[in-house]
Amino acid sequence: MKGAKVRGALALLLWAYGVSGFSRTTVFDRTLHAQAKPQQAVIETTLGTVIIDLAPDAAPNQTAYFIKTASSGGYDGTVFHQVVRNGMVQGGDPLSKDPAKRAVYGTGGLNAVKAEARAPKMTRGSVAAVMIPGRPDSAGAQFFIVLADQPALENQYTVFGHVSDGMDVLMKISEAPADAGGRVDERIEMKRVTIRDTPPEPFVNEPVADLAGYHAVLDTSAGPITLEFLTEKAPNTVRQFMRLAAAGVYNGMAFHRVAPGFVIQTGSIGSRSAPLTEKQQALAHPVPPEFNDTKHVKGIVSMARGDDPNSATTSFFICTGVSSALDGQYTAFARVVDGMAAVEAIEASPRNGETPIARIDLKTVRIERK
Numbered sequence: 001m002k003g004a005k006v007r008g009a010l011a012l013l014l015w016a017y018g019v020s021g022f023s024r025t026t027v028f029d030r031t032l033h034a035q036a037k038p039q040q041a042v043i044e045t046t047l048g049t050v051i052i053d054l055a056p057d058a059a060p061n062q063t064a065y066f067i068k069t070a071s072s073g074g075y076d077g078t079v080f081h082q083v084v085r086n087g088m089v090q091g092g093d094p095l096s097k098d099p100a101k102r103a104v105y106g107t108g109g110l111n112a113v114k115a116e117a118r119a120p121k122m123t124r125g126s127v128a129a130v131m132i133p134g135r136p137d138s139a140g141a142q143f144f145i146v147l148a149d150q151p152a153l154e155n156q157y158t159v160f161g162h163v164s165d166g167m168d169v170l171m172k173i174s175e176a177p178a179d180a181g182g183r184v185d186e187r188i189e190m191k192r193v194t195i196r197d198t199p200p201e202p203f204v205n206e207p208v209a210d211l212a213g214y215h216a217v218l219d220t221s222a223g224p225i226t227l228e229f230l231t232e233k234a235p236n237t238v239r240q241f242m243r244l245a246a247a248g249v250y251n252g253m254a255f256h257r258v259a260p261g262f263v264i265q266t267g268s269i270g271s272r273s274a275p276l277t278e279k280q281q282a283l284a285h286p287v288p289p290e291f292n293d294t295k296h297v298k299g300i301v302s303m304a305r306g307d308d309p310n311s312a313t314t315s316f317f318i319c320t321g322v323s324s325a326l327d328g329q330y331t332a333f334a335r336v337v338d339g340m341a342a343v344e345a346i347e348a349s350p351r352n353g354e355t356p357i358a359r360i361d362l363k364t365v366r367i368e369r370k
Contacts, residue, residue, distance in 0.1 A: 039197055040195070040197075043166075044193070045189065055161050058160065065113050066143070067195050070195050076193065077097045079096040080176075081106060081184055083175075086171060087148055093142050110130070110139070111137070125162050127163065129143055130142035130144055166277075168275075202243065203242040212229065214368065218362060219366065220346065230335065249269075249284060250314070256271045264320060264346045264347055269313075290331045294327075296323040296324065297323075301332065302317055312331060
């Protein structure tokens with residue numbers, strides 16, 4: 001945000017503190033021992049799900065209090081009561097469970113956690129404790145999440161987490177109708193907040209031999225197509241394809257190119273029915289080529305690319321005939337082992353040049369054990 005909006009964010013965060021009747025609770029002071037596993041908070045809201053990576057090393061007491069509150073259902077049914085459009089969302093006040101108490105939203109759930117280190121940086125996605133100005137021990141259940149870097153807030157607030165996924169949901173929340181003070185007009189609820197061990201990123205650390213135990217099922221509007229991976233020929237490309245599929249990057253795409261006797265092609269981000277999330281965008285990066293001796297015959301699957309051999313990202317094609325000119329020039333990483341009838345139906349679809357006249361959907365790509 002610009003400077004004026006940052007100052008506005010501060011004003012909105014603090015608007016309620018002139019109101020009397022703060023909730024008074026016993027100050028919470030429990031230092032966490034090192035956790036065996038990193039943990040996440042999963043916030044299910046009426047507009048979608050937000051996932052937060054918790055940071056007990058940075059703020060042990062605040063993290064412990066957040067976990068305690070979430071585990072007891074303290075956040076369930078509360079609302080995001082304050083927003084700065086595209087800049088900040090604030091919630092967690094237990095008083096916000098009661099619509100009749102809207103006038104005092106922002107005054108509850110405070111004065112519960114002893115002061116901790118203030119974050120030197122307040123970057124996009126930072127999750128911080130709300131505090132009363134001049135009262136270092138006033139943090140509690142309330143928190144705010146910044147949706148843009150906020151240098152004006154550095155060294156002022158305790159950051160106890162960072163958004164792992166769901167920034168698009170938070171942006172929608174920030175855009176909700178609000179009054180001049182940023183108080184949200186509608187009820188955007190946290191339906192449920194749960195704590196879980198952070199799941200491992202799929203297909204990141206598995207040995208190549210283990211990757212060979214999976215196949216991919218492309219659910220298309222012409223029928224399912226099953227792919228067997230060529231893990232020994234292109235292990236890194238296979239791993240990346242599996243990660244993209246597991247993250248849902250391919251869901252809602254289309255077969256955008258049909259060249260009979262040559263290829264059918266899909267995987268273009270531009271064909272997707274909905275934008276990628278930030279987490280998905282981070283995965284969609286160029287993959288170094290793994291050119292190999294696989295012949296491009298009917299049923300072979302290869303990564304598409306531009307003139308630069310290092311430009312393959314998400315798009316891939318299925319050969320519908322023999323294409324020797326592609327051998328050693330494109331990374332072959334899979335073959336069709338079932339569903340060739342669907343491939344042929346796509347190949348036979350009406351088209352304008354190489355562009356299908358009617359949309360041919362790639363609904364999902366599922367990675368399954370054989």
